[in-house]
Amino acid sequence: MIPTQSGPCLPLELSSSPIIVLGRLGFEIKRHAIEQLEAAGSSLYDYSVLALLAEGASETQASIADTLKLDRSQLVGLLDGLEERALIERRRDPNDRRRHTVSLTPAGKAQLGRLRAVVKQVEDHFLAPLDAESRQVLYQLLFRVACHHDTRFARPAEVVAAVS
Amino acid sequence: MIPTQSGPCLPLELSSSPIIVLGRLGFEIKRHAIEQLEAAGSSLYDYSVLALLAEGASETQASIADTLKLDRSQLVGLLDGLEERALIERRRDPNDRRRHTVSLTPAGKAQLGRLRAVVKQVEDHFLAPLDAESRQVLYQLLFRVACHHDTRFARPAEVVAAVS
Numbered sequence: 001m002i003p004t005q006s007g008p009c010l011p012l013e014l015s016s017s018p019i020i021v022l023g024r025l026g027f028e029i030k031r032h033a034i035e036q037l038e039a040a041g042s043s044l045y046d047y048s049v050l051a052l053l054a055e056g057a058s059e060t061q062a063s064i065a066d067t068l069k070l071d072r073s074q075l076v077g078l079l080d081g082l083e084e085r086a087l088i089e090r091r092r093d094p095n096d097r098r099r100h101t102v103s104l105t106p107a108g109k110a111q112l113g114r115l116r117a118v119v120k121q122v123e124d125h126f127l128a129p130l131d132a133e134s135r136q137v138l139y140q141l142l143f144r145v146a147c148h149h150d151t152r153f154a155r156p157a158e159v160v161a162a163v164s
Numbered sequence: 165m166i167p168t169q170s171g172p173c174l175p176l177e178l179s180s181s182p183i184i185v186l187g188r189l190g191f192e193i194k195r196h197a198i199e200q201l202e203a204a205g206s207s208l209y210d211y212s213v214l215a216l217l218a219e220g221a222s223e224t225q226a227s228i229a230d231t232l233k234l235d236r237s238q239l240v241g242l243l244d245g246l247e248e249r250a251l252i253e254r255r256r257d258p259n260d261r262r263r264h265t266v267s268l269t270p271a272g273k274a275q276l277g278r279l280r281a282v283v284k285q286v287e288d289h290f291l292a293p294l295d296a297e298s299r300q301v302l303y304q305l306l307f308r309v310a311c312h313h314d315t316r317f318a319r320p321a322e323v324v325a326a327v328s
Contacts, residue, residue, distance in 0.1 A: 007315055007316070008227070008230045008231040008316055009231070009316055009317075009318060009319065009320045010212075010216075010231065010232075010316045010317060011212070011215040011216045011218070011219045011220075011231075012219060012319070013215040013218070013219065013280070014212060014215055015307070015310075015316075015317045015319075016303075017283060017287065018287060018291065018299055018302055018303040018306065019193060019197065019283060019286055019287040019290060019291065020197075020283065021303065021306045021307055021310050021317070022186075022189065022190050022193055022290075022302075022306055023190050023193040023194035023197055024190070024194065024310070025186065025190055025306055025309060025310050025313075026186050026187050026188070026189055026190010026191050026192075026193065026194065027190050027191050027194045028190075028313075029183060029186055029187040029190065030187035030188065030190065030191045033183065033184075033187055048174075048175070048178060051175040051177040051178055052174075052175045054175070054177070055175045055176060055177065056175075063172070066172045067172040067173070067174065068174075116177070119181060119183060119184065122183055123181065123182060123183035126183060126186075126309060126313070127182065127183065127309060128312060129308050129309055129311075129312040130305060130308065130309065134305055135182055137301065137305065138182055138186075138302070138305045138306070139180075139182040139185065141294060141298055141301065141302045141305075142182065142185045142186055142189055142302070143179070143185055144293050144294065145189060145290060145291060145293055145294065146179075146185050146188070146189050147293075148292060148293040149189075149192075149290070151171055152171070152172055152173055152174045152179075153173075153174060153179045153185070154173060155173065155176070155179075156173045
């Protein structure tokens with residue numbers, strides 16, 4: 001069923017274009033997610049760093065910068081902020097004193113849990129009209145597109161090997 | 165098949181979230197589309213106004229502002245720019261001398277054709293990994309989500325009645 005209405009409608013040229021609808025919606029979602037994360041005390045970058053550390057145990061500053069495509073000085077500022085709030089800790093790598101490893105603190109894990117709940121709320125708000133199956137179909141299509149343009153979306157080969 | 169790779173991978177928490185993937189991709193697409201339209205001499209707003217006028221024959225300034233959710237002063241500046249480039253023309257409404265109607269010129273139609281081609285190129289670039297059928301599935305899902313949050317995406321009732 002095609003939704004209809006009698007108020008102002010966007011030109012069909014725009015509302016029937018997959019790329020225009022995807023662009024508008026994604027832009028709106030990202031803006032909304034950033035706002036909601038900030039209301040919970042963290043930036044989208046903070047969330048990305050905490051999520052990465054939760055999966056990677058401890059990481060070097062260089063590997064975090066590479067994974068999140070941040071320049072080193074941007075990352076240092078970000079890690080300083082997280083360390084001040086006691087969400088992460090930096091230690092000198094005992095095997096290589098020039099390197100720092102970074103890991104989550106218990107407070108960092110708790111904050112990550114709060115941010116994860118925020119993101120889930122944003123998902124439930126925006127994807128409300130889609131049931132679980134439709135969300136999965138949408139995700140698979142978007143994931144194919146994302147992987148095509150940015151290899152960082154692909155799964156590490158060892159993870160895929162372990163589950164197949 | 166799940167794409168795999170050996171370089172840096174985003175945390176699964178991010179790459180497996182439909183809303184994170186949708187937000188990142190849509191944000192990137194909108195940024196890229198704006199850049200490409202600007203390289204062709206127009207803003208995304210210009211494109212929206214030209215597309216609206218192409219479907220609406222002639223519109224009043226008030227109805228354009230309502231449809232595109234622009235405030236009046238923003239719209240006036242936008243229409244001034246389009247009129248200077250002879251892409252639109254404004255006329256006093258003969259039935260109501262206080263109103264202006266706005267319509268496309270032949271040069272405006274030609275520019276709209278160029279911008280439409282730009283948007284199609286952006287679509288083909290980003291959605292390259294999806295065939296026509298998958299693009300249609302993606303569009304239908306995104307369209308349902310968009311209509312749920314913004315009634316301007318819905319079709320005018322008379323358009324739907326005419327095709328069903």
